Amino acid sequence: MLIRLGYEIAIECAGSTPIISLLEIHRDRQADIKRQTRVLTSPSVPTRVYHDRHGNSCRRFTAPAGGFRILYDAVIEDSGEPDEVNTLARETPVAELPDDVLVYLLGSRYCETDHLSDLAWQRFGNLPPGWARAQAIVDYVHSRLSFGYGYARAT
Template sequence: MKLKVVATLVYRFDHETPVIVAIEPARSPDQTIVSEQLLIDQPAELIRDLDADTGMRRFRGVLSGQVSIQYQGTIDNGTRRLLHADARQHAWAELPAEVLPYLLPSRFCPSDNLMRFAQREFSDIEAGGAKVLAVVDWLQEHVDYIHGVSNAQTTAEQTFIDRAGVCRDFSHLAIALCRALNLPARAVSVYAADLAPPDFHAVFEVYLDGQWWLVDPTRLAPVDGMVRIAAGRDAADIAFLTSGNFCQCLNQWVEVSRMEDSEPAQAA
């Protein structure tokens, strides 16, 4: 499927401020960047980074004053495979070394604190894909999608207590529960078609059957309409903008639309 993405960030920096920005889609085997353009409305010397394990692309620079950053791109995400109940869970000895960090507790996903609950609640579910889908079913039944309950410091443990949150919180809790069940899981930021209202969306991936599978624990957007941006241990690793000083977000908006095969891609 071809998707057209436009993402715009408008920020004010009172002083010269170093930033790290992750709004460009990842380079990965399951999605092809057909064309793209990055527009910044002030001169900036950028350093570009590519994460070899995840395909995540970030750029670094120093910005000041009011700045608009816009990404425009056409991405072909092929035909995404949906996680199925029979996907096999690996023994730890079988896992690639780069997957191992996603078994461990992290800042927003303290899986060790949820291990007793997870292993009791899901002990009767077959290992692998079925267990992950059971975790998502549990979230749908027991956690409400509500704005304003959480903030940027909310952990999966707090969401477990509050039983409410937004996409970031659903993903953190799903990741923590999967890790507590010995399943490698990581946070992923995506562009998502059919998400209402359009925005950056937080989902997660779980490693089964020798590959990473995208899963939306909120079920607000179809996985086959997603474009992966960044992946990491939790939200701290996948923020679309990280600033070295205080800054103010003046505006941000995201547009994701499906393209017909006959529709021309934008110029790179």
């Protein structure tokens, strides 16, 4: 299956603003790209790409004061097959997790963990650990939660 993806992001900057965008196709999928444009900015500014410790391609640039746009368009090929299901996958206790994955368990300014923790334990704490619990969480999040910058607060 062919998937067309792209974006046109328009922002207004009060002053010259350094930006890092994480809008690139992951390098593991580069061979699947069938067509793509260069990342374009308007007005045109120099950009450069670096890779973070997770392998993400990060594009650095400085947007000038005033209106600014960044554009991209691509087509990528994908099998369309769902991700592998492993109902026997086990849950690793937090105490046994490798140090480098603990960062993913930390709170986020986009999620009020002090409020969400109680809900999580009420909804999912009695489910058997492993695949069933993880899938229940994914299903819950997918059907009930949405992300929106407009909901973010400094707290």
